[in-house]
Amino acid sequence: MKQQNQRLEEHLITKKPYYLATGSEIEIALAAHKNGLPLLLKGPTGCGKTRFMQFLAWKLKLPLITVSCHDDLSTSDLVGRYLIRSGEAVWTDGPLTLAVRHGAICYLDEIVEARKDTTVVIHPLADDRRELPVEKRGELLSAPPDFMISVSYNPGYQSVLKDLKPSTRQRFVALSFDYPEAKMETAIVLREGHVTQEVAESLVKLAEMTRSLKESGLAEGASTRLLIQTGQLLSSGIDIHTACRAALIEPLSDDPELLGALQEMVSSVF
Numbered sequence: 001m002k003q004q005n006q007r008l009e010e011h012l013i014t015k016k017p018y019y020l021a022t023g024s025e026i027e028i029a030l031a032a033h034k035n036g037l038p039l040l041l042k043g044p045t046g047c048g049k050t051r052f053m054q055f056l057a058w059k060l061k062l063p064l065i066t067v068s069c070h071d072d073l074s075t076s077d078l079v080g081r082y083l084i085r086s087g088e089a090v091w092t093d094g095p096l097t098l099a100v101r102h103g104a105i106c107y108l109d110e111i112v113e114a115r116k117d118t119t120v121v122i123h124p125l126a127d128d129r130r131e132l133p134v135e136k137r138g139e140l141l142s143a144p145p146d147f148m149i150s151v152s153y154n155p156g157y158q159s160v161l162k163d164l165k166p167s168t169r170q171r172f173v174a175l176s177f178d179y180p181e182a183k184m185e186t187a188i189v190l191r192e193g194h195v196t197q198e199v200a201e202s203l204v205k206l207a208e209m210t211r212s213l214k215e216s217g218l219a220e221g222a223s224t225r226l227l228i229q230t231g232q233l234l235s236s237g238i239d240i241h242t243a244c245r246a247a248l249i250e251p252l253s254d255d256p257e258l259l260g261a262l263q264e265m266v267s268s269v270f
Helices: 001-007 026-033 051-061 075-079 095-102 118-125 181-194 197-216 224-235 242-251 256-269
Strands: 038-042 064-068 080-085 088-093 103-109 133-136 138-141 148-153 173-176
Touching: 001 095, 026 038, 026 051, 026 173, 038 051, 051 064, 051 103, 051 148, 064 095, 075 080, 075 095, 075 118, 088 095, 088 242, 095 103, 095 118, 095 133, 103 138, 118 133, 118 138, 118 148, 181 197, 181 224, 197 224, 197 256, 224 242
Parallel strands: 038 148, 038 173, 064 103, 103 148
Antiparallel strands: 080 088, 133 138
């Protein structure tokens, strides 16, 4: 129990995360938690989904246990497994079980990356049963009122093979996220990137230009996260063109033509 409490303390967010609401997402999320409803966040890479969950956890004063989903994620990775310690088989709760036992928030980031047979384990938690079967221990855990399950994914990368099944999707209250409008995004880059107003405005303008290249083969334009990282390099003394190249251009593509087009955009803005 002591070890589990220590694990939970590691997931408590004590400092208020910086988050600017773009609509009624905070009120909806708080109402969902109050009513024991699961939450689905949809939106492009780096638009603030994870930061929103950090803010929500801070506001609710609950631990936030985040799982980065991938195609090797197994049910045991989420629920738990027996491990051999000092010659004995000792049960260790997975992140989902830990959150259910102690009334925390479990956030499954990029849920569509996980195997479909793995995501089925959340079904009884995401409807009015709010239960988690721990089959290897013969347990059926009932989630306490504070527990919340939240998942996210990027619709831009959806395919027939990587999509949420209707039986999963229709259990959730869904919130759509996108990049903030220019004035708000500038304020975010100004604060988080530690740059001047002029530089922040220019970086946002550059991001909007890159986002227009989606029809030209660029999977996604520059995210707010990339703008912040570019600003942080600038505030550390890296010159503007080098910072843009390293933190904004190169992460977007490996295609020489697209990289050239992006570099021309940087030169036109700065």
